[in-house]
Amino acid sequence: MAATPSPARPMTPATPFDAERVRRDFPILERSINGRPLVYLDSAASSQRPLPVLRAVEAYETHSHANVHRGVHALSQAATEAFEGARERVRQFINARSTREIIFVRGTTEAINLVAQAYARPRFKPGDEILITGLEHHANIVPWQMVCEQTGCTLKVAPIDQRGELILDEFLRLLSPRTALVAIAHVSNALGTMLPVKRIIDSAHAVGAVVLVDGAQAIPHTPIDVRALGCDFYAFSGHKLYGPTGIGVLYGREQLLAAMPPWQGGGDMILTVSFEKTTYNDLPWKFEAGTPNISGAVGLAAAMDYLEGLGLTAIGAHEQKLLGLATAQLERIPGLKFVGTAAHKAAVISFTMEGIHPHDLGTILDHEGVAIRTGHHCAMPVMTFFGIPATARASFGCYNTEKDVAALVSALGKAREVFG
Amino acid sequence: MDLKDLYRDVILDHNRNPRNFGRLEPADAHADGHNPLCGDRLTVSLRMKGDLIEDVRFDGKGCAISTASASMMTEAVKGKSKRAVAELFGKVHSALTQQDAAVEPGLGKLAALSGVREFPARVKCATLCWHTLNAALERGTATVSTE
Numbered sequence: 001m002a003a004t005p006s007p008a009r010p011m012t013p014a015t016p017f018d019a020e021r022v023r024r025d026f027p028i029l030e031r032s033i034n035g036r037p038l039v040y041l042d043s044a045a046s047s048q049r050p051l052p053v054l055r056a057v058e059a060y061e062t063h064s065h066a067n068v069h070r071g072v073h074a075l076s077q078a079a080t081e082a083f084e085g086a087r088e089r090v091r092q093f094i095n096a097r098s099t100r101e102i103i104f105v106r107g108t109t110e111a112i113n114l115v116a117q118a119y120a121r122p123r124f125k126p127g128d129e130i131l132i133t134g135l136e137h138h139a140n141i142v143p144w145q146m147v148c149e150q151t152g153c154t155l156k157v158a159p160i161d162q163r164g165e166l167i168l169d170e171f172l173r174l175l176s177p178r179t180a181l182v183a184i185a186h187v188s189n190a191l192g193t194m195l196p197v198k199r200i201i202d203s204a205h206a207v208g209a210v211v212l213v214d215g216a217q218a219i220p221h222t223p224i225d226v227r228a229l230g231c232d233f234y235a236f237s238g239h240k241l242y243g244p245t246g247i248g249v250l251y252g253r254e255q256l257l258a259a260m261p262p263w264q265g266g267g268d269m270i271l272t273v274s275f276e277k278t279t280y281n282d283l284p285w286k287f288e289a290g291t292p293n294i295s296g297a298v299g300l301a302a303a304m305d306y307l308e309g310l311g312l313t314a315i316g317a318h319e320q321k322l323l324g325l326a327t328a329q330l331e332r333i334p335g336l337k338f339v340g341t342a343a344h345k346a347a348v349i350s351f352t353m354e355g356i357h358p359h360d361l362g363t364i365l366d367h368e369g370v371a372i373r374t375g376h377h378c379a380m381p382v383m384t385f386f387g388i389p390a391t392a393r394a395s396f397g398c399y400n401t402e403k404d405v406a407a408l409v410s411a412l413g414k415a416r417e418v419f420g
Numbered sequence: 421m422d423l424k425d426l427y428r429d430v431i432l433d434h435n436r437n438p439r440n441f442g443r444l445e446p447a448d449a450h451a452d453g454h455n456p457l458c459g460d461r462l463t464v465s466l467r468m469k470g471d472l473i474e475d476v477r478f479d480g481k482g483c484a485i486s487t488a489s490a491s492m493m494t495e496a497v498k499g500k501s502k503r504a505v506a507e508l509f510g511k512v513h514s515a516l517t518q519q520d521a522a523v524e525p526g527l528g529k530l531a532a533l534s535g536v537r538e539f540p541a542r543v544k545c546a547t548l549c550w551h552t553l554n555a556a557l558e559r560g561t562a563t564v565s566t567e
Contacts, residue, residue, distance in 0.1 A: 034421065355436075357483035359458055360427070363539060367423050376459045389459045389481055418427050419484070 017314045019401045025050040025306075026399050036369030039407040044189055044217060044348050044395030045373050047242045049303070056302035057244060057295045067291055069268055083294045086301035087284070093304045094234065095225040096251055100283035103250040103257070104292050108216040109139040111235035111250035112183070114287060115212055116143035118263040119233075119256065120181055126152035128180040131209070133171065133195070134160040134385060135188040138378045140214045144183060153180065160385060164191040164340035172203055179209040186218030190379035190393070191340025192323075192348030194218070201230050210256065216240050220397065221319060221346045223312040226251050238296060242398075243303035247296030250287070257283050264289040307398075315398045319347035322396045326405045333412055339391045347396035350377075353412065356419050358390040364418055365392075368411035425535035426542070427484065430492075435484035440477045440494035451562040453480075453552030455544055460486055464494075464552045471501045473557075478549060485533075485542050490549035492529050502557050509550050516543050 023029050026048045031038045040048060060082055066075035068083045087099045096102060105111045120130065130144045134157055148155050156179075158171035166184075175182070182204040187194050197213055204211045212233035215224060219236045226234050233256070238247040252260075262269055262280050266289035271279045280286050307315065326349055330336055335354030353361055362374035373393045376383045383389060394408055443450070447465035454461050462480030466473055476498055478490040493512075497505050511524045515534040523534045536546045544566040555562035 357487075359460075359483035359542070359545065360485070363426065363542060364423060367421070375457065380459065383459065389461075414423075418423055419432065 017310070017318045019318060019399060022050075022310065023399045023401070025052070027051065027054075029399060033369040033371070034367050039368075039370040039404045039411075041394040041396065041400065041404060041408060042371045042373050043220070043397035043400075044192075044240070044346075044393065046239045046245070047220060047397050048399065049242055049244065049299070050306050052306045053243055053299045053302045057299040060295050060298040065294070068294055069285070079294055082298050083292065086297035089301035089304050090249055093224070093308070094219075094249075094251055095227050097227065098254060101251055101254050101257065103252065103284045103287045104297055105235075105248045105250050105287075106246055106293070107237040107239070107248035108214060108235045109143075111233075111248055112139055112212065112214065113143045114250055114263050115233050115235075115252070116147045118260045118287070119210070120144070120147045120153075121150050122261060124151040124153040124180055126154075127178060128153040129156050129176070129178045130154070131156045131158060131171075131174055131179050131182045131204075133158045133166050133184050134381060135164070135166060135191065135193060135195070136183070136185055136379070136381070137189050137214065137216070138380070140183050140185060141381070144181075157381075160193075160382075163342050164188065164193045164382075165342045166193070166195055168196065168199070171200065175203055175207050175209065177207055179204065179207055181212065182209050183212040184214065186213050186215045187221070187346045187348075188340070188379070188382070189217045189348075190377040190382045190391070191342065191350050192217075192345040192395075193340055193342040194344040194346060197231070198229060205230065217346060217348070220307075221312075221316045232256055238300040238303065241300070241303050242307060243300035244293075244296045247293045247300050249300075254283065257287070260287075262286050262289070266290045268292075310398060318398065319396045319400070322400055322402070322405060323347040323349070325402060326394065326396070326408065329405060329409050330412070333409070333416075335416075336412070339386055339388065347400075348393060349395070350391040350393045352388060352391055353415065356415055358392040360419070361392045361412070361415050364415040365408075365411045368407070368414055370407055370411045372408075421538045426539055428532045428535060430529055430532045431484060431488040434488035434491040438478075438487050438491040440491065440498075441479065442477050443479050444475055444477050449556040449560045451552045451556035451559070451564060453548045453555070453564050453566075455482075455486075455548050455566045457544070457566070458483070460545070460548065462486065462490055462549060462552060464490075464549065464556050466553075466556050471503075473497050473500055473505070476553070478552075482548070483542075483545050485536060485545040486548055489533055489546040492533070493549050493553065496528065496530055497553065505553070505557065509554070512550065513547065516546050 028048050064078040066079045068080045087102050090102050091099050201211045210232045213231045215236040234251040239245040269289040339350040358374040444465040448468045450465035460482040467475040476494045515523045551564045555564040
């Protein structure tokens, strides 16, 4: 199933970005919440799906479903073509060399656990170090803590500063020949900070470390080219990319994946099984035991088509415009404090309001139809660093508009009114 | 569903000026409560006189609902027996969760929390302090979770 390498395709949109038109592709945005139009500012938790994704999943389920890689009958072949076609779509989207490097998983969390258990665990020894940053999501902390318990290797954490930026000098200081693996977020989910991943990857490679990038929060905002980045592993989820839940991708350099033992055993990941000896399947199927999420892969491919139609660069620019606008307007609200003020941010604003707990903000905003995330964002160490239990987080996607920013500002005014 | 049903004046007042706030040192019993969904934590400490709660305090950081609920709870349970506390919690729990039932009499200020029933996501905020109090009463020292 290996495909011919191709350069990343241009992503320049033909027309200026029209978020109002984009909105019409997302039926859920027509909903009202508590009698008010839905203002969805929680795409960093999960984005909504456009009609082409919903239709692709429906068409697959309606006309093409059977199990993959198993039957000679027409539907099994149709399903296999759809599933493997989706893999090729993903390969193009992130500009991987080969579909052998594209492993379908449930999501970013599973992708990271796969690398932890199939790459790190069999190799790492006491004295080896895994280096992460203070910005990581629990999914990029806990799997490494488990590997440390299992192998006796050590977890090192590069600190962040009060702006929520990685202190690069400290990170570089912690890098050493002992560093076996560096695992970093491309974009922080809690704060929106964009990390200088290219610089980090190059420095890590210079000391011989392998690099995993948690791309869950980056891939919806910017074109990703894994070859240009030079990372060894890149993990992301479908549902943050306007695709279905329960599907995600682990990209891994073929050489590394080939040397790794399988993670889970079962059907599809084998070539032959006997009670004496089992031979494992080739890449990528070696890592895909059991019947996969076929319709999820189909939906993810449709989401990638849709996003490239809009243009990832254009989406990113649109979101940055909203980020700038929202930041300027929120700055004027008395008692509002931004948590995370990095120079380079994705369209995520984490904040607190003096005298109003984030959960109360969440309830009041929901009452006004505005959906935001409140809590620790699965990044408790980040909250601990800032000495707060939680923040409110508004995040923007391709379908958000200036009206959504205005609705957020007005709902925050309502919160102040309620709390006095 | 009106926000003012949830955030009544008495709740906002107890949130701004929580009563019996802090820790009793020494205490006969204390327990930590944790809501892992939001990360909120609170501690309830007790001084007992026989079967009666002689003094009670709570400590911690939380949302308005959890702070006000804990504050009002400490006022309501002071001087009460374990059995009376259990009865009171039963009434509070019904008031918080039973959509159609009338709020039972005898709740006093605690009746103000009944607006929570319209906001199911927030029921745990209001009950965390009660579970923590029960843990302290039953086990002397404990950690409880809303999950």
